[in-house]
Amino acid sequence: MAKQQQNAISPARDKNFPEWYQQVVRASDMAENSEVRGCMVIKPWGYGLWEQIQAQLDVMFKETGHKNAYFPLLIPVSYLEKEATHVEGFATECAVVTHHRLELQDGKMVPAGKLSEPYVIRPTSETIIGAAFARWVQSYRDLPLLINQWANVMRWEMRPRLFLRTAEFLWQEGHTAHETPEQAMEETCKMHGVYEEFLREHLAIPVIPGEKTEGERFPGALNTFTVEAMVQDRKAIQAGTSHFLGQNFSKAAGIDFEGREGKREFAWTTSWGVSTRLIGTLIMAHGDDDGLIIPPRVAPTQVVILPIIPKEEVREEVLAACHQLEEKLRAESAWNAPLRVEVDERDLGGGVKNWEWIKKGVPVRIEIGPRDLEKGSVAVTRRDGGHRDKSFIASDEAVAQMAETLLSIQSNLLERALAFREEHTKELQSAEEFYAFFTPQNSGQPEIHGGFALGHWGGTAEEEEALQKESKVTIRCIPSDPELRGESGVCVITGKPAEGRVVFAKAY
RNA sequence: CGGGGCGUAGCUCAGCUUGGUUAGAGUGCCUGGUUUGGGACCAGGAGGCCGAAGGUUCGAAUCCUUUCGCCCCGACCA
Known part of the structure; x- marks a missing residue:
């Protein structure tokens, strides 16, 4: 199929x-x-x-x-x-x-x-x-x-x-x-x-x-x-x-x-x-639409090695190469810990294994097949890139670069998440802006909307509760960062004087 | 606790309105073979007393009653 x-x-x-x-x-x-x-x-x-x-x-x-x-x-x-x-x-x-x-x-x-x-x-x-x-x-x-x-x-x-x-x-x-x-x-x-x-x-x-x-x-x-x-x-x-x-x-x-x-x-x-x-x-x-993505620093397995065995005759040779690579990678370290590497020897056909690992979010996949054995190369794929973005590089080079690759994935994920948050964080001046930001187009089945809103708050606990009831928006925190907190001003909801800004958002 | 929905194969579900042989599909699983660098294919096979209890009936997955459990939306939630 x-x-x-x-x-x-x-x-x-x-x-x-x-x-x-x-x-x-x-x-x-x-x-x-x-x-x-x-x-x-x-x-x-x-x-x-x-x-x-x-x-x-x-x-x-x-x-x-x-x-x-x-x-x-x-x-x-x-x-x-x-x-x-x-x-x-x-x-x-x-x-x-x-x-x-x-x-x-x-x-x-x-x-x-x-x-x-x-x-x-x-x-x-x-x-x-x-x-x-x-x-x-x-x-x-x-x-x-x-x-x-x-x-x-x-x-x-x-x-x-x-x-x-x-x-x-x-x-x-x-x-x-x-x-x-x-x-x-x-x-x-x-x-x-x-x-x-x-x-x-x-x-x-x-x-x-x-x-x-x-x-x-x-x-x-x-x-x-x-x-x-x-x-x-x-x-x-x-x-x-x-x-x-x-x-x-x-x-x-x-x-x-x-x-x-x-x-x-x-x-x-x-x-x-x-x-x-x-x-x-x-x-x-x-996570993305292919499943989980685990940051390398906390991934149970950071690198999975996938043997490609098209013919039974090459099985032993390919597996030997996989385990050899496994050993070499384990001798490397990142974040002061030996790399966590696994060879997936299960006898599953086609790309099934590959997809399983994509969905599990393992940071790096390495494929080794007979062609690689001839050339001394391996195919390396990062989970934070396109899932067909394989780089074919020399096996030793892959070993030498692996720690750096993991660090790079880690920082890429952080940057991505940071960029996402910044894109969806808005400074609010008025109640109109507040409701415009937090009201979905489709109230029956709300689309993804809103985000973090920074705005002045000078209300009471009762007013906060009322706001939450009515809009489902809560005050997530009074930020510690003086830059986020800002100067004193006027509460965007109640119009009362406010010491500084808070972070509003809908929450889990 | 209020409103809605659902319990049928490991998983996802069809069948129920209009009761009628041995209850179905896809997927997964097992066996054999062909395959294998991105979710393969062919053939065969195992697997379900249809959530539970009671009732109606010659006959119930299907109709009725009761009950248990789960899911979704609210309320609730450091």
């Missing part, structure tokens, strides 16, 4: 972005929906990506003085109740464990052994880690306490979507306690900076760092900092958050210590996290 379609993914991004997204996840073989409502099965290619993200972030956390630890999955309900805003924020999405035994009744297993106090499956661990911190902190000499946990959490979301919003997801949560508010704030900002750098340098996703408005804050936090990315339907996605919790949680959990002056004081705490949502962000930021 002749191939009819030009691109691997249907529909194209500009036809139906949400559907495109689902198709990319499926075609890349990263994850699938499971039989458990809202919970995904992360398959090897997706989990491999998460492992890279995890390993590279972990290095950054360690470099900034943090240590990993692990806390219970189950949290006594009473812990959550200790912080009023916090419990309010999470109450509606908690999965609750009420029993500890099953009994067979009429052929069915029914819960028995009711717990005197129910547990929730952690939606986040501030409270239970706080309880541990309360035991660990006695003196100002025990501070700062810098802990990170890699874990799964559960939030009973109403509308799950693979990677973007699932009931169970994987994440990392940093929890720290400090002697002074200044130190806690410094920590909050430091990790905010780590996220910004990680997104930009590792995932090739440019973000706008900034502070959340009151209404968008983490339940119980005094300040929430966010890094906001734009994806290809021009919506914003919160990619990582860092919270300054003040003394709210230390008071709730009793994290107090004897200070330098001999007085009893409550610690100042922070928390910060990123999740498997980063994978969803990456898909939507870089």
